[in-house]
Amino acid sequence: MLGQLEGNGKVVISDLEAGVGTLQRMKDEHVDTVLVVVESSTKSIEAARRAAEIGSKVARVIVVANRIGDDEEFEEIRLALGDHEYVRVPDDPAIRRADKDGVAPIDAALDSPGVKAIGDLAKKLSGG
Incomplete structure (x- = not known):
């Protein structure tokens, strides 16, 4: 497929x-x-x-x-x-909190260390 x-x-x-x-x-x-x-x-x-x-x-x-x-x-x-x-x-407690609240971590805690790390992953995947 x-x-x-x-x-x-x-x-x-x-x-x-x-x-x-x-x-x-x-x-x-x-x-x-x-x-x-x-x-x-x-x-x-x-x-x-x-x-x-x-x-x-x-x-x-x-x-x-x-x-x-x-x-x-x-x-x-x-x-x-x-x-x-x-x-x-x-x-990252901010990611656990966002999950518990049913919201995306990027919306709830943009500046948290976990969200920043996921942003770094996105950059690696996009060639940045």
Whole structure:
């Protein structure tokens, strides 16, 4: 299906189920970038390590280290996943509050560290 959407200016963002099965079936001509979202739990890091390894065979990989509390958590992820591009999204109470209130974080807390990190990710994806 993604092959039918080829062309300039076409962007598809897909939230895949956890695991690597879908990544293993992807063809490189249909994928430019794979975002691997990881949190600091052992289970998440191991799943992300496998996903980044498989994803790097077909596309550019950006690891989104999500809900990171401190430098030690971030370094643990970097050591486990290796040489990739990274975006660090801090554990941000403003994002949790926005979610609880049912509003988009960008609307509720534009200047929060988490929203700024997501903005950095958007810049990376758009080539900026």
